[in-house]
Amino acid sequence: MDDAPPSPIPALPLPAIHASHGGCWLRSGAGQTRGVGKGDAIVAAADTPLLMLNAPLVATRLGYPDLSGLDLLELFAFIHPARFVVPTAKGLAHALDLPEPGGDDAIPLLLQQAAEALLATCERSDWQEREGAWSALQSLIRLRWAWAPLLTARIAAPQRAERWLFSRLPEWEDAPERPQPGQVVLDPAAVTARLAQLTGSGAEARPTQQAYAGEAAHLFSPRRREGLPHLLLAQAGTGIGKTLGYLAPASLWAQESGGTVWVSTYTKALQRQLRRESRRAWPSTRADGTQPVVVRKGRENYLCLLNLEDALQGGFTGRAAVLAQLVARWAGYSQDGDMIGGDLPGWLGTLFRQRGIAALTDRRGECVYAGCPHYRKCFIERSARASAQADLVIANHALVMVNAARSREAAQRPTRIVFDEGHHVFEAADSTFAAALTGAETIELRRWVIGPERGSKGRRRGLAARLADLASYDEAGAKAISAARHAAEALPGDGWLQRLAEGAPFGPLEELLAAVRATVYARDESGGQEAGYGLETEAAQLDGAFIERAGAAQAALAALRQPLIRLGGRLEALLAEPPDWLDGPGRARIEGARHSLTWRIDLLTAWEALLDRLGGPADPEYVDWLAVERGDAREFDIGIHRRWLDPMKPFASVVLEPAHGVMITSATLRDGNDWDAAIAKSGAKALALAPRLSSFDSPFDYAAQAEVLIVTDVPKGDVAALAGAYGRLIEASGGGALGLFTAIRRLRAVHGRIADRLARAGLPLYAQHVDPIDTGTLVDIFRDDPRASLLGTDALRDGVDVPGHSLRLVVMEQVPWPKPSILHRARRLAGGGSAYDDRIIRARLAQAFGRLIRSRDDRGHFVVLSSAFPSRLLSAFPAGTPVTRLTLDEALQRLTSGAFGKSVQTESNP
Numbered sequence: 001m002d003d004a005p006p007s008p009i010p011a012l013p014l015p016a017i018h019a020s021h022g023g024c025w026l027r028s029g030a031g032q033t034r035g036v037g038k039g040d041a042i043v044a045a046a047d048t049p050l051l052m053l054n055a056p057l058v059a060t061r062l063g064y065p066d067l068s069g070l071d072l073l074e075l076f077a078f079i080h081p082a083r084f085v086v087p088t089a090k091g092l093a094h095a096l097d098l099p100e101p102g103g104d105d106a107i108p109l110l111l112q113q114a115a116e117a118l119l120a121t122c123e124r125s126d127w128q129e130r131e132g133a134w135s136a137l138q139s140l141i142r143l144r145w146a147w148a149p150l151l152t153a154r155i156a157a158p159q160r161a162e163r164w165l166f167s168r169l170p171e172w173e174d175a176p177e178r179p180q181p182g183q184v185v186l187d188p189a190a191v192t193a194r195l196a197q198l199t200g201s202g203a204e205a206r207p208t209q210q211a212y213a214g215e216a217a218h219l220f221s222p223r224r225r226e227g228l229p230h231l232l233l234a235q236a237g238t239g240i241g242k243t244l245g246y247l248a249p250a251s252l253w254a255q256e257s258g259g260t261v262w263v264s265t266y267t268k269a270l271q272r273q274l275r276r277e278s279r280r281a282w283p284s285t286r287a288d289g290t291q292p293v294v295v296r297k298g299r300e301n302y303l304c305l306l307n308l309e310d311a312l313q314g315g316f317t318g319r320a321a322v323l324a325q326l327v328a329r330w331a332g333y334s335q336d337g338d339m340i341g342g343d344l345p346g347w348l349g350t351l352f353r354q355r356g357i358a359a360l361t362d363r364r365g366e367c368v369y370a371g372c373p374h375y376r377k378c379f380i381e382r383s384a385r386a387s388a389q390a391d392l393v394i395a396n397h398a399l400v401m402v403n404a405a406r407s408r409e410a411a412q413r414p415t416r417i418v419f420d421e422g423h424h425v426f427e428a429a430d431s432t433f434a435a436a437l438t439g440a441e442t443i444e445l446r447r448w449v450i451g452p453e454r455g456s457k458g459r460r461r462g463l464a465a466r467l468a469d470l471a472s473y474d475e476a477g478a479k480a481i482s483a484a485r486h487a488a489e490a491l492p493g494d495g496w497l498q499r500l501a502e503g504a505p506f507g508p509l510e511e512l513l514a515a516v517r518a519t520v521y522a523r524d525e526s527g528g529q530e531a532g533y534g535l536e537t538e539a540a541q542l543d544g545a546f547i548e549r550a551g552a553a554q555a556a557l558a559a560l561r562q563p564l565i566r567l568g569g570r571l572e573a574l575l576a577e578p579p580d581w582l583d584g585p586g587r588a589r590i591e592g593a594r595h596s597l598t599w600r601i602d603l604l605t606a607w608e609a610l611l612d613r614l615g616g617p618a619d620p621e622y623v624d625w626l627a628v629e630r631g632d633a634r635e636f637d638i639g640i641h642r643r644w645l646d647p648m649k650p651f652a653s654v655v656l657e658p659a660h661g662v663m664i665t666s667a668t669l670r671d672g673n674d675w676d677a678a679i680a681k682s683g684a685k686a687l688a689l690a691p692r693l694s695s696f697d698s699p700f701d702y703a704a705q706a707e708v709l710i711v712t713d714v715p716k717g718d719v720a721a722l723a724g725a726y727g728r729l730i731e732a733s734g735g736g737a738l739g740l741f742t743a744i745r746r747l748r749a750v751h752g753r754i755a756d757r758l759a760r761a762g763l764p765l766y767a768q769h770v771d772p773i774d775t776g777t778l779v780d781i782f783r784d785d786p787r788a789s790l791l792g793t794d795a796l797r798d799g800v801d802v803p804g805h806s807l808r809l810v811v812m813e814q815v816p817w818p819k820p821s822i823l824h825r826a827r828r829l830a831g832g833g834s835a836y837d838d839r840i841i842r843a844r845l846a847q848a849f850g851r852l853i854r855s856r857d858d859r860g861h862f863v864v865l866s867s868a869f870p871s872r873l874l875s876a877f878p879a880g881t882p883v884t885r886l887t888l889d890e891a892l893q894r895l896t897s898g899a900f901g902k903s904v905q906t907e908s909n910p
């Protein structure tokens, strides 16, 4: 097919394959590209290792899960660790300065050129990531990594021995505790001047942004009464520039008072934006080398160097060991060791089709602190220390809440907080203050106490090994550890799900979980309709046998809690009267152990309280239920759940009360013009606080920039019609569509019906829950290609920030009704019945609509496929946005003609 003259750009003469929904293309090493069927493609891949881009994705496209080959993404991760690339042919071409391929059939050539360009980098003297490559390659040769033979000839052995990763990483330094912040009142003129400085001299003055910054300044005023922070709720329409709006007073206050401001976000996209924008207010480092701005995440996000060392030394085998080597390459160049949403490519983990990344983080609270040989280089410790010295800490809602609840040091507790994306604070509080006594949670606790079960690899150790020195010094401590170890045997162990399925539970907790499972199935009303998804039932009207099992489980938990409390007491005694052998690092380790012990004791207390109430009258503060979690027709967890009916109550006492100033801001805080729900969701009522309320309209001209189309003739429940509508809408807009679903099942069904057809028209379609690509990367791919479309569920409803032409159509499959769960039913009852539902739906519509118009130049259509869209929901859309009810054909005409607004049936939107 391709007999064009050879390209002047060097290409690696190895065969290459590209597979999309539109077909497969194979290019020989000699330079001929031809279209092939899936069968031929699979045979070719089995014969010889082929160059390919994103092997799991190609495998999905070919329907051949065992596919392997020379994946360009793995090579990129080796050559340029910690460097960003959109993992598509176009993205690779941009990253390597190669010409963009003109179509699918040109991609195999691009792969050959990209492979040669990457390999040639190794021979260049200006290769920035050379250090460590040769040593890593020696390990990768032993692991038989497919790229290793090709790299061997290109990477010269270094003249001097390379520094081993752990010796290259810088050590953090101890710093004195910061004094408490000075009490200052910000001068409004100075706030305006700071804002002007941040926005730049060329920027036009934006009065709304100035007013917003002035409001934000109030949260920094001295607090007047203990336990009553300044609380500001600020509705800020999209486009007013709210990040610089609050960073202006925040940076001024930090400078004048010497204090720390926390800005909390819900999405990683906003964290990245904040990191970028904060550079206008702060340098990247201070004169003394410390950082004024620190991004802080939960410890489970960071690479644990001890876990990595273990993985490199045999803890990981096969493909996982290759992943560990690539992660080690990245660790040497990473800005902060953040593996989830930081500079580790989101796609790296999915290339290896297993949970290797999670195993390299510190998920299980097994950190041995100063007992760890890498303690002084540890990314987690470094970030925690840096944040105590920072002017600005960028964090997420969950971490702010967890830190407020149980930070090791007072200096790390946030007192001046801006919650951006504030409409998610309720949700974050809901999960932070939840309790779940499930198999997955209890087995974690068992492993934390006892250590891994026999036969499992890795460095993970139980309490006894972690505190061996205490045990040898203190007899009471040793006894407590041994008692805890013994009591933890009552918790579920490996294989518990299997035993439950076989009706052979072992121990009091497994017996309780078996009773939970049996009750949930006995009461199931779905008749198998919801196959593949979770089942739940109220924790009410439970029979005597169930209550008896709950009692036995409760006693077993108490029997574990008691020795843990005794052990905590021994650790405290050790800290109060330290023996000679307890040096500084040893003390830090004991403090760390004390801290994680407290956390486990609190967890056990919460579980016991949950079980304690099962037989008695329900506590109106909580909603309790039993659940079997299922996914893809497989059970993965079973247990009892507890949520606060109003999670803003604990939020108020844990976060608000100790704070001095808190701002909750978002484009979708209010319900229309109504503040009531926003106030209720701020925690203000629990402290009898009257929050300061302010609202700032978006500068966008929604009447001219957007239109809401309510398509009335796609029958509900007809998947073929739904898929047809999606396909035609995406074709009419030439891609650039974000499709939002409330059920994964329908998303998959629609994707399966239209992806091939769209691909043949040159319109790539990506989907969450279908493509083996993480959500962040899917959004990167979507942003990078104006002809691409993306289908997804909740996470995409407000986690997508794609200004410009790439997003010009949002399609919702139906009115986003809340899932009728037990928790929802209880809150609905307490929150005003259908009015409560309406508020939720309006908030969801407003968030989804918010994806469409991100800048003054954006234009787009927002389509809801709903034959009966209630008018009372229309206030979800910004005032002035034209809303039209019409047929699918009419909607398609409007899309093709690029028309907006002014239709005969346009409804007024107040």
Ligand code: SF4
Residues within 6 Å of the ligand: 303, 304, 305, 306, 307, 362, 366, 367, 368, 369, 370, 372, 373, 374, 375, 378, 379, 380, 381
């Ligand atoms: S200090 Fe803890 S988290 Fe850090 S590397 Fe060591 S064990 Fe891992």
